[in-house]
Amino acid sequence: MKRLVTLLMLLIVLPSTASAWWNKDWEYKKKISLDTNTLTQAGVTIPDDAYALVRLHTGNFSHFLDLAENGKDLRVLSADEQTPLKFYIEKLDPINEMALLWVKLPKGMATLPEPVIWLYSGNAEAADAQDAAGSFDVAQILTYAFSKDGVKDLTANAHNPSEATSTQSEGGLIGEAASFNGGQWLSIPAAPSLQLKPDQGWTFSSWLKVDQAQASENVVFQAVGAGQKLTLSLKNNLPVIELDDSKSGKKEFTGLLPVELGAWHHVALVASANNLALFIDGKAAGSFPVSLADLSNGVTIGADATHARGFVGMIDQLVISKTARDVNSLNFDVLMQGPNTPLVTYAQDAASDEEEGGESNIVATLNNVTLDGWIIIGMLGVMFVISWIVMIVKVIVLNRNHKENINFEKEFTRLKAEDITQLNREVTDDDEDIEESPILLSLTGGHARFAGSSVYNLYHVGVEEMNRRLVKAVGADVSEQVISDKGINSVRASMESVLVREIQKLNDQMVLLTIAISGGPFLGLLGTVLGVMITFAEIAASGEINVNAIAPGIAAALAATVAGLLVAIPALFGYSYLASRIKIITADMYIFVDEFTTKLSERYS
Known part of the structure; x- marks a missing residue:
């Protein structure tokens, strides 16, 4: 019943609906x-x-x-x-x-x-x-955001620097950044989870901003292994990769794309077993065949391991991954994090009380209705359904009755006094069906002439009573047939008795609408009073007095009154309409009784 009433109320008031609101506790x-x-x-x-x-x-x-x-x-x-x-x-x-x-x-x-x-x-x-x-993904083994909390690894590995002499700068690409003046560095100690192994690949990436040309090879990143050092530096705005191997000596590779001055640029170094790939802002800046060893003895940022060749500029969002990231992934980071092409768009803020598609105020109120309130609303729901069934059935039956009355009256007005019995017929199955189920005959239509007409029923009784009082003479002694005044009054009495029964049938079940009209609001008011009593009792027990504590309970209590009005208002309109139709049909029947007895008196008295 609760679901039915909720559905009916939603259909009637048409509240705004929305996509589900995740949690009503969030505004x-x-x-x-x-x-x-x-x-x-x-x-x-x-x-x-x-x-x-x-x-x-x-x-x-x-x-x-x-x-x-x-x-x-x-x-x-x-x-x-x-x-x-x-x-x-x-x-x-x-x-x-x-x-x-x-x-x-x-x-x-x-x-x-x-x-x-x-x-x-x-x-x-x-x-x-x-x-x-x-x-963070397990492949991301180090992330420095350089926020106000200092230089800390945000991943679960906690690869925090053992030395951090850089300066926090407010002018970062993403919040704060680390600023280096040529004599500052970050030393990250060796750890089992910070081993850069070429057989599984690894990636270093960061955002750099350089405001002045680096005359010498100033180090941005250096990773050290047992017999090998790998260094990424800048010289004259160009990225330079140095691979210093204790056995094969030192190799140097210069990138093809510069790091322009005065702007933030994304620099990435992707390593695999036999290759180093350099990317500037997601674009390939060089691919260099090398033979890499495991680099597991620590990492230095902003200088080399001896704290020489210091970098001058700012670094933001530094990430080391233990996989060789693909070009698509790097380009996505450039678009997402970079300043030039906003990749994220923001819709207007939505509030829970105005959400389209989320829980409406009506549903929220119904969720706060107490058990006694739902019992009252359930009773009102039954009354609502019954009243609508009565109204629909009565409209169909009365309209059929009125239509057949009009058809019959047109035929009857054409008759002369001596032809008064011409429209009468034997009782058919349709006449019996309409006594048992007027709505069924009204919906399907009857084959008998004037079936469903209350005026015809009066006519049929009048003709039958008239025939009982006419004496049929045979042979040569045939005289004009006459009905006495008492006989005519008797016919009229029979017709009026049928008229009363027809009026009773017309008013049948109308009392249910009266109950809905008068009882619905009072029943709803009872639910509201009970709800208010319970709300104040709960407030008294909790000791919390504020609008947020009172309003939901009062609103839920008033839902019962709303339900009562939703029952009574349609029933009131329906009752007024049906009463007017019944009044018209009743008047037609009274008029017909007078008209029939007048013609009967004219013909047989």
Whole structure:
């Protein structure tokens, strides 16, 4: 019954519906889309191990001041708005209204017709759901974001530097960055999970910004092994790869593409067993055949292992992976993280009370209705169904009755007094059927003439009573037949008795509409009073007095009154219409009794 009543109320009031709202405890959500046109034009697809960088600011997010402390209420969901995604917050500044979130995208997102994720916010009671360590793929063994918390590895490996002399800079590509002045460095000690093995491949990538030319070979990255050192440096804006092997000596390779001054550029070095590939902003800058050894004795950033040949510039979003990343993956990072081609678009913020496709206010209110309220609403639902059945049946039957009355009256008015019995016929199966089921005959139609006409029923009784009072003479002694005044009055009495029964049939079941009209609102009011009593009793027991505690219970209690009115109002309109039709048919019957007895008196008195 609860489902039936809910469906009826939804159909009647037509509330706005929406796609499911993930959790009613969250007030706001935002749709975040990946620009497939940009990806298509660049010939890039979304990798299965991709990360989305969500940049929030006052232009695309209007609820910074509503966020819980440290953004603990932020949640990111997949396109189905059911599956939470792992994420972490690199930067959150509600005062200046900006935030940076990294989201691990679900696998298979490239196959979706619309690659989107959903950002939920607005729940002060929520627990922090950030999971920086769990957000990274196992292949990503080191990630430095250079945030305000210092130089820390965000992955579960915790490859934090043993020495970190770089300066934090506010002018990073993604939040803060690490600034190097030529005498600063990061020393990352050796660890079992930081072994760069060429047989399985590895990748170093980072964003660099250089404001002045590097006259000498200033080191960006150096990895050291047992008998080999691999160095990535810059000289005269060109990337240079040095491979220093204790057995075969030193080899040097210069990249084909420069790192332009004054702008951020993505630099990636992809290593395999017999090759080194260099990429600048996702474009191939050189491929060099080499024989690499395991590099497992530590990594230095911004200088070499002796802290010489220092780099001058800024570094942001430094990542080391233990796999050789493909070109598509690198290009996706360039598009996602870079400043030139925004890959992420942001829809308007949506609130839970205005969501199109989510839970409507009507459904939310019904969810708060108590058991006694549902009992009352269930009773009103029964009354609602019965009243509509009565109205529909009565409309069909009365319309058929009125139509047949009109047809009969047209025929009767053409008769002369001496032909008064001409329209009479024997009782048929249709006449018996209409006594048993008027609605069935009205829907299917009867074959008998004037079947369903209440006026004809009066006529038929009048003719039958008249025939009983006429004495049929035979032979030569035939005189004109006469009915006395008492006989005519007797015929009239018989017709009036049938008229009363016809009126009773016309008014049959109308009392159910009267009950719905008068009883529906009072029954609904009873449910409301009970609901209000229960609400205030619960508030008194809890000791919590505020609008949020009172409003849901009161709204749910008022749902019973709404249900009562939804029963009574249609029943009132239907009753008024049906009463007017019954009044017309009743008047026609009274008029016909007078008309018939007048013709009868004219002919036989």
